[in-house]
Amino acid sequence: MIKESSHGQWSGQAVFIMAATGSAVGLSNIWRFPYLAGEYGGGIFVLIYLVCLALIGLPVIMTEIMIGRMGKQSPINSIRKISEQNGRSRHWQTIGWMAVLASFLILSFYSVIAGWSMAYVFRTFTGVFDGITQDGASAVFGYLVNDPERLLAWHTIFILLTYAVVSRGVKRGLEPAVKILMPSLLALLLIMLAYAINEGEFFKGIGMMLFPDAGQLGSVKNLGFVILAAMGQAFFTLSLGAGAIMIYGAYLPSNVSITNVSITIVLLDMLFAIIAGMIIFPILLSTGLNDVVFNNGLDGAYGPGLVFQTLPLAFGQLSWGNLFGGVFFILIVIAALTSSIALLEPIVTYLVERYSWSRRHAASLSSLIAWILGLGTILSFNVWSDFHPLASIELFANKTVYHLLDMLASNILLPLGGLATVIFAGWILPWRMAEDELSMGQEYCGFALWRIAVRYSAPVLLFIVFVYSLLKAMGYLADTP
Numbered sequence: 001m002i003k004e005s006s007h008g009q010w011s012g013q014a015v016f017i018m019a020a021t022g023s024a025v026g027l028s029n030i031w032r033f034p035y036l037a038g039e040y041g042g043g044i045f046v047l048i049y050l051v052c053l054a055l056i057g058l059p060v061i062m063t064e065i066m067i068g069r070m071g072k073q074s075p076i077n078s079i080r081k082i083s084e085q086n087g088r089s090r091h092w093q094t095i096g097w098m099a100v101l102a103s104f105l106i107l108s109f110y111s112v113i114a115g116w117s118m119a120y121v122f123r124t125f126t127g128v129f130d131g132i133t134q135d136g137a138s139a140v141f142g143y144l145v146n147d148p149e150r151l152l153a154w155h156t157i158f159i160l161l162t163y164a165v166v167s168r169g170v171k172r173g174l175e176p177a178v179k180i181l182m183p184s185l186l187a188l189l190l191i192m193l194a195y196a197i198n199e200g201e202f203f204k205g206i207g208m209m210l211f212p213d214a215g216q217l218g219s220v221k222n223l224g225f226v227i228l229a230a231m232g233q234a235f236f237t238l239s240l241g242a243g244a245i246m247i248y249g250a251y252l253p254s255n256v257s258i259t260n261v262s263i264t265i266v267l268l269d270m271l272f273a274i275i276a277g278m279i280i281f282p283i284l285l286s287t288g289l290n291d292v293v294f295n296n297g298l299d300g301a302y303g304p305g306l307v308f309q310t311l312p313l314a315f316g317q318l319s320w321g322n323l324f325g326g327v328f329f330i331l332i333v334i335a336a337l338t339s340s341i342a343l344l345e346p347i348v349t350y351l352v353e354r355y356s357w358s359r360r361h362a363a364s365l366s367s368l369i370a371w372i373l374g375l376g377t378i379l380s381f382n383v384w385s386d387f388h389p390l391a392s393i394e395l396f397a398n399k400t401v402y403h404l405l406d407m408l409a410s411n412i413l414l415p416l417g418g419l420a421t422v423i424f425a426g427w428i429l430p431w432r433m434a435e436d437e438l439s440m441g442q443e444y445c446g447f448a449l450w451r452i453a454v455r456y457s458a459p460v461l462l463f464i465v466f467v468y469s470l471l472k473a474m475g476y477l478a479d480t481p
Contacts, residue, residue: 004072004253005072005073005250005251006072006073006353007073007169007170007250007251007349007352007359008169008170008171008251009170009251009252009253010170010175010248010251010252010253011171011175012253012256013253013256013260013261015175015178015179016248016251016252016256016261017261017264017265017268018178018179018182019174019175019178019182019248019342020061020065020245020248020261020265021182021265021268021269021272022178022181022182022185022335022338022339022341022342023239023244023245023248023338023339023342024237024238024239024245024265024268024269024339025185025268025269025272025273025335025338025339026110026239026335026336026338026339027110027113027114027307027332027335027336027339028233028236028237029237029269029272029273029276029335030276030307030331030332030335031306031307032233032236032237033049033233033237033273033274033276033277034209034273034276034277034280034281034306035306036229036230036233037049037209037277038208038209038281039229040222040225040226040229040230041222041226042207042208042209042210042211043209043210043211044223044226045226045229045230046209046210046274048226048227048230049230049233049234050270051230052230052231052233052234052235052461053234053266053270055234055453055457055458055461056231056234056235056458056461056462056465057234057235057237057238057240057266058262058263058266058453059422059450059453059454059457059458060235060238060240060418060421060422060454060458060462061238061240061245061262061265061266062258062259062262062438062450063421063422063425063454064240064245064246064249064421065245065246065248065249065252065258065261065262066249066258066425066434066437066438067079067082067246067249067421067424067425067429068245068246068247068248068249068250068252069249069250069252069254069258069437070082070433070437071250072250073250073349073353074096074100074243074247074250074346074347074349074350074353075095075096075099075100075243075246075247075346075350076093076096076097076100076350077093077096077350077353078096078246078250079092079093079095079096079424080092080093080096082429083428086428086429086430086433088428092424092428094420095417095420095421095424096243096246098241098413098416098417098420099241099242099243099246099346099413099417099421100243100346100347100350101409101413102241102242102243102409102410102413102414102417103242103243103244103342103343103344103346103347104343104344104346104347104366104369104370104373105373105405105408105409105413106242106343106409106410107162107340107343107344107370108370108371108373108374108376108377108405109373109374109377109402109405109406110336110339110340110343111155111158111159111162111340111370111371111374112151112154112155112374112377112378113336114154114158114332114333114336114337114340115151115153115154115155115157115158116144116145116151116154116308117307117329117332117333117336118154118157118158118329118333119144119150119154120308120312120329121326121329121330121333122326123140123312124312124315124321124322124325124326124328124329125322125323125325125326126322127322128140128312129312129313129315129316129321129322129325130316130321130322131316131317132312132313132316133313134309134313137309137310137312137313137316138309140312141308141309145381145382146381146382147382148378148379148382148383151378151381151382152375152378155371155374155378156371158336158337158340159367159370159371159374160367161337161340162337162340162341162344162367163344163363163364163367165177165337165341166341166344166345166348166359166363166367167348167359167360167363167364168359169359170251173341174341174345177338177341178338181334181337181338182338184334185331185334185335185338188327188328188330188331188334189272189275189276189279189331190275191324191327192279192324192327192328192331193275193278193279195279195320195324195327196278196279196280196282196283197282199282199283199286199318199319199320199324200281200282200283200284200285200286201282201285201286202278202282204282204285205278205281205282205283205284205285206278206281206282208281208285209274209277209278209281228464228465228468231461231464231465231468232465232468232469235414235415235418235462235465236410236414237269237273238265238266238269239339239342240414240418241413241414241415241416241417241418241421242342242343242346242414242417243346244339244342244343244345244346245342246346247342247345247346247349248342248345250349257439258437258438258439259438259439259446279328280306280311283311283314283315283318284310284311284314286314286318287313287314287317287318307332311325311328312325315328344363344366344367344370347362347366348362348363348366349362351365351366373405376401376402376405377401377402377405379401380400380401380402380403381402384400384401385400387400387401388400389401389404390404395474395475406473407473407474410469410473411469411470411472411473412466412470412473415462415465415466415469415470416466418462418465419459419462419463419466422454422455422458422459422462423459425454426451426454426455426456426458426459427455431451434447434451435447438450
């Protein structure tokens with residue numbers, strides 16, 4: 001049995017937890033979770049989200065780490081190797097292909113959006129948002145995304161940063177990076193939390209986020225949307241289905257408990273998301289912008305609109321807003337970078353394995369292709385905003401290159417890959433092999449619970465997530481109830 005991946009190995013449990021948490025903690029934690037919590041009843045959403053993490057997030061992340069450590073290669077070759085060793089079809093490696101393709105496509109547009117955050121660091125520090133109006137904040141954002149040359153510059157810088165880490169391998173690149181980036185991310189998050197406590201309506205904000213809005217219980221339809229949104233967030237927040245957790249699992253030492261690290265990662269990811277909400281809610285409340293976001297249906301308030309229009313407007317009204325607004329956007333850049341290196345790693349390891357290339361060669365080619373694909377996203381916001389490649393198909397008539405890439409990767413490949421992964425683990429992988437790798441201990445019924453989850457509950461819930469996310473992307477369901 002191979003004791004260590006040919007790509008390297010984490011020096012210990014703590015480093016793996018930092019790396020996997022960094023992969024999970026990204027833009028979704030900072031802008032998606034707080035918005036969903038505000039939109040879907042505060043504490044009701046958070047409570048259902050925690051249940052969904054236990055039913056979906058935890059068993060799936062355990063499964064991906066387990067498969068990665070069993071195979072000790074890229075997601076593609078790990079699944080192929082495990083399948084062949086157990087007399088199963090090598091075509092199960094398609095799961096790995098879906099994961100690698102999804103992560104690669106996401107990186108191509110993720111880096112563009114991360115570039116916006118880098119641009120906003122300087123805009124905020126230099127006082128661009130001092131006393132700005134809502135229309136002014138929208139104009140600043142519009143000026144940025146309508147300038148393809150600026151977007152290209154920031155996109156290029158971010159891709160180069162990602163390449164610089166991944167090209168150096170596990171020991172000299174990924175591990176030193178996460179040892180610096182994750183403590184920095186936590187420190188900045190705590191600094192922003194202290195600022196929110198001092199400047200914002202902190203306890204009112206906590207109440208808004210953590211205590212249920214009884215009004216949401218008045219409609220079965222609304223409660224159904226809350227459950228669906230919580231299920232989706234529980235899956236997407238952990239970077240599942242993208243191969244990132246699987247490849248990081250390939251570097252996990254064999255003496256580390258998969259169960260313990262999985263629980264820790266899920267809890268840390270949840271903690272980061274809740275702290276982000278504890279920062280954003282009080283700041284919005286103290287400036288009166290919570291009504292603009294959650295009650296008046298501000299166009300684009302969800303996601304980028306919240307971060308790049310509403311929050312700069314809030315920082316512009318607060319004391320020391322320039323300084324702490326800049327710190328907030330540095331925080332976003334670091335969170336994006338810890339995720340982007342995890343997105344690039346799966347394709348790089350596969351190229352090294354398949355063609356015996358050096359890691360620098362594989363990372364250079366992968367980064368270049370991701371950079372080129374990112375040009376489509378950049379142009380989708382300006383020059384190609386009216387270009388719809390699949391306009392002849394009514395369903396995709398209004399979708400730009402960016403929308404199509406996002407739909408394919410986020411709404412199809414990720415949930416479908418996650419679903420296929422638990423089916424593989426639940427119905428194809430021999431139980432004894434999984435039990436030996438997980439080493440959960442029968443006396444606590446842990447393995448039996450995991451087996452039930454991956455065989456029955458997780459596949460059903462992930463199928464619902466897949467259908468829900470696909471219907472939303474196709475325009476059959478609105479983003480809000």
